[in-house]
Amino acid sequence: MTNPALSVIKSDLAEKWQQILSDLITDPKELLQILQLDADKIPYSRAALQQFPLKAPRPYVDRIEKGNWQDPLLRQIWPSTQEEIGQAGFDTDPLAEAQFNPVPGILHKYRGRVLLTAAAHCGIHCRYCFRRHFDYQSNSPSRQQWDAAFDYIRNDSSIEEVILSGGDPLAISDRQLAWLVEQLAQIPQLTTLRIHSRLAIVIPQRINRDLLHSLQQSRLKVVLVVHCNHSRELAPELAQSFGMLAANGVTILNQSVLLKDVNDNSPALIDLSKSLFQHNVLPYYLHLPDRVAGTSHFDVSEAHAIALLSSMQTQLPGYLVPQLVRETPGQSSKTRIA
Numbered sequence: 314m315t316n317p318a319l320s321v322i323k324s325d326l327a328e329k330w331q332q333i334l335s336d337l338i339t340d341p342k343e344l345l346q347i348l349q350l351d352a353d354k355i356p357y358s359r360a361a362l363q364q365f366p367l368k369a370p371r372p373y374v375d376r377i378e379k380g381n382w383q384d385p386l387l388r389q390i391w392p393s394t395q396e397e398i399g400q401a402g403f404d405t406d407p408l409a410e411a412q413f414n415p416v417p418g419i420l421h422k423y424r425g426r427v428l429l430t431a432a433a434h435c436g437i438h439c440r441y442c443f444r445r446h447f448d449y450q451s452n453s454p455s456r457q458q459w460d461a462a463f464d465y466i467r468n469d470s471s472i473e474e475v476i477l478s479g480g481d482p483l484a485i486s487d488r489q490l491a492w493l494v495e496q497l498a499q500i501p502q503l504t505t506l507r508i509h510s511r512l513a514i515v516i517p518q519r520i521n522r523d524l525l526h527s528l529q530q531s532r533l534k535v536v537l538v539v540h541c542n543h544s545r546e547l548a549p550e551l552a553q554s555f556g557m558l559a560a561n562g563v564t565i566l567n568q569s570v571l572l573k574d575v576n577d578n579s580p581a582l583i584d585l586s587k588s589l590f591q592h593n594v595l596p597y598y599l600h601l602p603d604r605v606a607g608t609s610h611f612d613v614s615e616a617h618a619i620a621l622l623s624s625m626q627t628q629l630p631g632y633l634v635p636q637l638v639r640e641t642p643g644q645s646s647k648t649r650i651a
């Protein structure tokens with residue numbers, strides 16, 4: 314006979330990340346209180362909150378320094394009054410993505426690989442996000458729409474890699490994810506499954522055995538591209554969980570966004586690269602921010618970005634220097650800078 318108390322504990326553990334995901338901090342006043350900050354120092358915009366609500370997981374907030382209104386982790390989630398500043402050239406669809414959306418849930422811009430919206434929501438709202446104006450409503454496939462998406466992939470023999478994106482694909486349950494991975498593995502010409510996730514960083518509990526299990530048993534080669542912008546975001550336990558994924562054949566890479574007053578200095582970037590490596594992750598891309606309406610206060614000039622990259626190149630081994638890129642509408646890949 315199984316001990317009911319024990320099984321409760323077991324399922325509690327398994328669902329921990331989902332509890333965290335359903336208990337996000339959404340009220341700026343609560344965040345101020347936790348961080349022991351005064352609203353005078355760091356005002357917030359109601360208009361910004363309405364356009365793109367505050368969402369922050371508690372493990373991420375735990376990593377913010379108390380009393381520091383300039384903390385680089387806080388800056389990434391705070392609905393600042395600066396978002397109200399309109400700027401010429403900062404648009405709601407800067408990447409002109411609407412035209413690459415052949416069926417709901419699919420974004421097909423580059424040869425050989427497609428992006429598939431696996432979840433409409435995220436575990437955190439990053440204020441600089443280029444998807445903050447995205448029409449998720451019409452891009453969250455129902456089960457029938459999934460079939461149309463799979464057919465689209467199946468019918469284009471040039472597609473070898475599917476990139477699960479979002480939202481955040483790791484916001485869906487382990488069961489749904491296992492189903493999705495299984496469906497994709499049945500498409501014969503696919504060789505690679507890529508998962509783009511920030512949730513893996515901001516809710517470290519997400520990297521669990523069930524996830525490992527569904528990735529490890531797939532015939533597809535798996536790449537996990539996490540999104541981390543600052544070394545302080547990396548929880549120590551991630552070294553072990555990423556190590557476990559890597560030991561099971563998953564390649565783990567990181568993409569960061571270069572953000573003003575978050576990571577736009579060479580010590581922060583160098584520290585991030587070294588710290589990622591200690592956590593079994595290699596740097597992949599360093600993105601110049603997209604020109605999205607409401608995010609101009611994060612913008613970094615191309616000249617400054619190039620100077621930062623040269624500084625990294627002189628101080629780091631080559632494998633710890635990410636590629637500096639920008640996304641330019643109409644190009645067949647990301648644009649390498651410098």
Ligand SMILES: *Cc1c(COP(=O)(O)O)cnc(C)c1O
Binds near residue numbers: 426
């Ligand atoms: C960034 C991106 C990819 C992946 O590009 P890689 O250079 O292979 O990392 C694929 N599709 C879309 C629409 C993208 O924006």
Ligand code: SF4
Binds near residue numbers: 436438442540
């Ligand atoms: S997790 Fe990714 S998609 Fe979601 S808000 Fe942040 S940057 Fe945007």
